[in-house]
Amino acid sequence: MDTSNHTPLSWEEITNNLDGVKKQGIRQFIYQYKKHKDRRNDPLYWGDEIEYMIVKIDDEEKTTKLCLKAKDVLETLNIRNIGNRTPIWTPEFGAYMVESIPERPYSDLLYSISEVELSMKERRKELTSVLEEDEIPFTLPSYPRLGVGCFAVPSTERNPNNVTSKPWFSPDDVIYKGRQRTTSIHQNIKDRKGGKIEILIPVYQDIKTKLAFPAVIKTKWKMEQSNDNSIFMEGLVFGAGCCGLQTTFQMDNLDEARFLYDQLVNICPIMLALSAASPVHRGYLSDIDTRWPVLSQSFDDRTDEEKGQKPLKNDRFRIQKSRWSSVETYICPEHSQYNNTDIVYDKDSYEELKNEGLDEALSKHIAYLFIRDPLFLCSETLDQDEILDIQHLENINSTNWQTLRLKLPICNTSTGWRVEFRPMEIQLSDFENAAYAVFVFLVTRIVIAYRLNFVIPISKVDENMSAASKRDAVMEEKFYFRRNSFSDKSITEIKITKPGQLKTKDGNDFCQMTIDEIINGNVEFPGLIPLIKTYLESKCEDTDEETNHLTNSYLKLISDRASGAEPTTANFIRNFVTTHPYYQQDSIVSDIINYELLKACAKKSNGGIK
Numbered sequence: 001m002d003t004s005n006h007t008p009l010s011w012e013e014i015t016n017n018l019d020g021v022k023k024q025g026i027r028q029f030i031y032q033y034k035k036h037k038d039r040r041n042d043p044l045y046w047g048d049e050i051e052y053m054i055v056k057i058d059d060e061e062k063t064t065k066l067c068l069k070a071k072d073v074l075e076t077l078n079i080r081n082i083g084n085r086t087p088i089w090t091p092e093f094g095a096y097m098v099e100s101i102p103e104r105p106y107s108d109l110l111y112s113i114s115e116v117e118l119s120m121k122e123r124r125k126e127l128t129s130v131l132e133e134d135e136i137p138f139t140l141p142s143y144p145r146l147g148v149g150c151f152a153v154p155s156t157e158r159n160p161n162n163v164t165s166k167p168w169f170s171p172d173d174v175i176y177k178g179r180q181r182t183t184s185i186h187q188n189i190k191d192r193k194g195g196k197i198e199i200l201i202p203v204y205q206d207i208k209t210k211l212a213f214p215a216v217i218k219t220k221w222k223m224e225q226s227n228d229n230s231i232f233m234e235g236l237v238f239g240a241g242c243c244g245l246q247t248t249f250q251m252d253n254l255d256e257a258r259f260l261y262d263q264l265v266n267i268c269p270i271m272l273a274l275s276a277a278s279p280v281h282r283g284y285l286s287d288i289d290t291r292w293p294v295l296s297q298s299f300d301d302r303t304d305e306e307k308g309q310k311p312l313k314n315d316r317f318r319i320q321k322s323r324w325s326s327v328e329t330y331i332c333p334e335h336s337q338y339n340n341t342d343i344v345y346d347k348d349s350y351e352e353l354k355n356e357g358l359d360e361a362l363s364k365h366i367a368y369l370f371i372r373d374p375l376f377l378c379s380e381t382l383d384q385d386e387i388l389d390i391q392h393l394e395n396i397n398s399t400n401w402q403t404l405r406l407k408l409p410i411c412n413t414s415t416g417w418r419v420e421f422r423p424m425e426i427q428l429s430d431f432e433n434a435a436y437a438v439f440v441f442l443v444t445r446i447v448i449a450y451r452l453n454f455v456i457p458i459s460k461v462d463e464n465m466s467a468a469s470k471r472d473a474v475m476e477e478k479f480y481f482r483r484n485s486f487s488d489k490s491i492t493e494i495k496i497t498k499p500g501q502l503k504t505k506d507g508n509d510f511c512q513m514t515i516d517e518i519i520n521g522n523v524e525f526p527g528l529i530p531l532i533k534t535y536l537e538s539k540c541e542d543t544d545e546e547t548n549h550l551t552n553s554y555l556k557l558i559s560d561r562a563s564g565a566e567p568t569t570a571n572f573i574r575n576f577v578t579t580h581p582y583y584q585q586d587s588i589v590s591d592i593i594n595y596e597l598l599k600a601c602a603k604k605s606n607g608g609i610k
């Protein structure tokens, strides 16, 4: 909805309207649910979302800078594209970022696989064509020197000794100003939590690494001693300004969408680890490889009461997780026994949903989403219809930034129940991004075709999420995974080379596996890629040789990343920095190292260099 002429409410005004807005949002869900719960036969459409950061490369000075020109770039792209069938370009949080989606979703036919990379290449080409010669669209999750010195054009630099000028590292100029929603969410997260957005990430301890925490801030802001070995970032942009790769899948009906959602819950940490591509934050090599923990802290709008740091007085709930986190619950009734954490949910909403005929699992999911407050409201749309409108519902659903999102059908369109897969880090090249997107698409196909079951206790999924962001998680960590993923039906139908065990000695239906075992198989689990290959063989009449060849090259990349034959992007970046002749073994990624790193990244991203 276009809210550009609307009047956003302040946080105080939002708080005065919370009850009414949430009640309307729940009523809107109930109406939509009843209208669409029996909707069937929607085609399998799917699509990707790619986020880019625009970087200026100065080969004479040997520096790179973020270009804060997204607004102009989007205007140019959108004027040029009027009336044409072209990719869709939208703003993102950073003033240096843009997002693109394909001109229309891909269809379920296997040969649609070949459209993905072509579309991504087309989009990169189109974006490049409206930039200057020395500007490059990077698909890199985190800009290594965001917040350090003069990192942007136009310059946003401030006096490093002036600690009273806040935010300290992330001046507001870095935030995209052309959309009220973005600026309101930014302000309201700060106002809601009653303080600054502070992010702490462990620094990578090399032999000469000194205090990563700026001494001047430490003294003036009286920060804790325990933070000394942390990279300190202040501001939403450190998380929200990262680029991700998301995919959305439309399912035949609600039951299938719920089933897929639950099966993808534990695929999220695996794909986060496999796509890891952000080891550098605020100019330091960190001890994590993904953007996820930064995002989680930056979008954490919980108050001290909600976090359990003060007794509950003004707030209603103790909340375990940030708004940006792994999903809280499985949403199919048959998986409720695996929801083994204390789910906090809005009891009134829950009762109302149950009374309207929703089952317990879906009611809890929705009532969990509604423990969060809306972060953007306008006076013009405050009072809404529960039948004609859905904005209060969408407002809550779209600001629960979990690893997966169940998206509702859109009335009078061919858009049905969809599941959005949200954890992946963006990769440097279109080939890699296509490989990851297609791989997740094929996982959804085998899940549905063989009724695979990846469900494990949700507390173990949370542990997997923590493991996924660690340094070199693919090689160093093990992940809880289900031993027997086959329903009785599927196991008789499919031909597998390494059959999974049906019963296990210790009675646990999960164990720890490496990512290599999960992707490529072991004696207990055939592996996602062998299962995909079996599926593709059974569908060979739907594809042609060229598509098969392309699919195999995508699967090979994923397989090699999982086995370690091919390093993750995070590993490539980490290695580039630590073996650079100018690297001082102090974890610092200097301007010149950053410049050469970005040149190397541009080389890896096909079409990146003009």
Ligand code: ADP
Pocket: 045, 046, 047, 048, 049, 101, 102, 104, 105, 106, 246, 247, 248, 249, 250, 398, 414, 415, 416, 418, 420
């Ligand atoms: P959001 O930012 O809310 O996640 P976007 O509009 O940016 O959503 O992206 C939507 C994604 O869903 C795109 O990849 C698009 O191609 C895809 N998509 C659009 N319509 C459908 C549909 N009916 N079924 C599945 N995917 C769709």
Ligand code: MG
Pocket: 049, 099
């Ligand atoms: Mg989007």
Ligand code: MG
Pocket: 049, 246, 420
């Ligand atoms: Mg999205």
